[in-house]
Amino acid sequence: MATKKVPFNLQTCARPNILVLEPYRCARDDYKDDGTNILLDANENAYGPALSINGSLAASPDPNDPSVDFLGLNRYPDPHQHELKQLLCNLRNTHVHTQKNITPANLFVGVGSDEAIDALLRCFCIPGRDKILVCPPTYGMYAVSAQVNDVGLVKVPLLPAPEFALDVSTIISTLSGPESSNIKLIYVCSPGNPTGSLIKKADLQKILEHPTWNGVIIVDEAYIDFAQEGSSLAEWVAEWPNLVVMQTLSKAFGLAGIRLGAAFTSPDIASLLNNLKAPYNIPSPTSAIACQALQTAGLNVMRDHRANIVGQRDRLLTELQKIKGIGRLRGGTSSNFLLVEVLNGAGSPDNTTALKVYQSLAQNRGVVVRFRGKEHGCLGCLRITVGTEAEVTRFLTEIEAVISEVWKI
Ligand SMILES: Cc1ncc(COP(=O)(O)O)c(C=O)c1O
Numbered sequence: 001m002a003t004k005k006v007p008f009n010l011q012t013c014a015r016p017n018i019l020v021l022e023p024y025r026c027a028r029d030d031y032k033d034d035g036t037n038i039l040l041d042a043n044e045n046a047y048g049p050a051l052s053i054n055g056s057l058a059a060s061p062d063p064n065d066p067s068v069d070f071l072g073l074n075r076y077p078d079p080h081q082h083e084l085k086q087l088l089c090n091l092r093n094t095h096v097h098t099q100k101n102i103t104p105a106n107l108f109v110g111v112g113s114d115e116a117i118d119a120l121l122r123c124f125c126i127p128g129r130d131k132i133l134v135c136p137p138t139y140g141m142y143a144v145s146a147q148v149n150d151v152g153l154v155k156v157p158l159l160p161a162p163e164f165a166l167d168v169s170t171i172i173s174t175l176s177g178p179e180s181s182n183i184k185l186i187y188v189c190s191p192g193n194p195t196g197s198l199i200k201k202a203d204l205q206k207i208l209e210h211p212t213w214n215g216v217i218i219v220d221e222a223y224i225d226f227a228q229e230g231s232s233l234a235e236w237v238a239e240w241p242n243l244v245v246m247q248t249l250s251k252a253f254g255l256a257g258i259r260l261g262a263a264f265t266s267p268d269i270a271s272l273l274n275n276l277k278a279p280y281n282i283p284s285p286t287s288a289i290a291c292q293a294l295q296t297a298g299l300n301v302m303r304d305h306r307a308n309i310v311g312q313r314d315r316l317l318t319e320l321q322k323i324k325g326i327g328r329l330r331g332g333t334s335s336n337f338l339l340v341e342v343l344n345g346a347g348s349p350d351n352t353t354a355l356k357v358y359q360s361l362a363q364n365r366g367v368v369v370r371f372r373g374k375e376h377g378c379l380g381c382l383r384i385t386v387g388t389e390a391e392v393t394r395f396l397t398e399i400e401a402v403i404s405e406v407w408k409i
Helices: 084-092 114-126 141-148 167-174 201-208 234-238 267-276 284-293 295-319 350-364 389-408
Strands: 106-110 132-134 154-155 183-189 217-218 244-248 261-264 325-330 336-340 381-385
Touching: 084 106, 084 261, 084 284, 106 114, 106 267, 114 141, 114 183, 114 217, 114 244, 114 261, 114 267, 141 154, 167 201, 201 217, 234 244, 234 261, 244 389, 261 350, 284 295, 284 325, 295 325, 295 389, 336 350, 350 381
Parallel strands: 132 154, 132 183, 183 217, 217 244
Antiparallel strands: 106 261, 244 261, 325 336, 336 381
């Protein structure tokens, strides 16, 4: 399927050692398990997992008794996760951004999107030489993963006013400048963390169409299901050879504990990421739960919970604005958190006051939020996750009391 013509060339952009990598192969890549084979190829334990149900050991599993199957935990999980990938495609083939369909060949699945963040760095960036471009304020793991991989960081801050947009002209000139050939990846968070703002598709397109830059744009859509319907650009990867869209089941799907993230991209990039990953990176309980969540019943629950969160988000915003000592909402409302200013007695956003409010909430009131005041454009800001109705009610009471206490000191 033809994609847009851009200067991106995978053969010169990805690391040479990754391009020639022979991935690990297991015997089951050659001989598919149809359920009737005796599996003596992977040094597993045919007697079953060391677990018990209702007090009875599952040490001698009866293959006809599903109660002792434990999801087949004594077997290595499926390295390819085709069914899970197909369900993710079904969800994201909305035909809002392209008429093309994405397929499992467009996907990498990992242990949270944190694995995808790291896998992309290892795929494209030569340690000690290459760099990534990030747009602060943004998610902290891009910088942590870059440092772990000895990859440099180029920062082009977001434009705080009015809503933390990309500084497109500075990004474009940076990608034409002297260090541009070593900048391999751009990580853009949309909706942003901690900004809650959706990045404009037209701004991303201008960067995707850069006339000379040979690199990849990664759009991190961890919070996308809290944004307006149709906002996800996952299917747009069918149009661009230089685009990756990351998602996770940790947020709207409420499954942070199973650790399941995904990267949608071209089949060529997906294939490199799949080659370099550990063969059995997705545990079978994780994929079983993820597949449940991505079927109709699970999607309905997700949409119900999302509607509740969006309702509480709107209420939290309205009520916060009535509290003396709370300033402007910074950023947007496309996520499950709000970034708001805390004011000092003189009515200005202030880090000393915000930090005291943050500490007092946690230490004296048992309410933990996040202080973000040291981030670019976030002076005096707290990032508040939207909780249940009761949690929002309690939070509003506590923050109002804490601010008036702090002001008196
Ligand atoms: C923007 C963003 N990306 C990725 C992640 C990590 O997601 P996961 O739980 O899938 O590793 C987070 C978690 O807070 C996040 O805020």
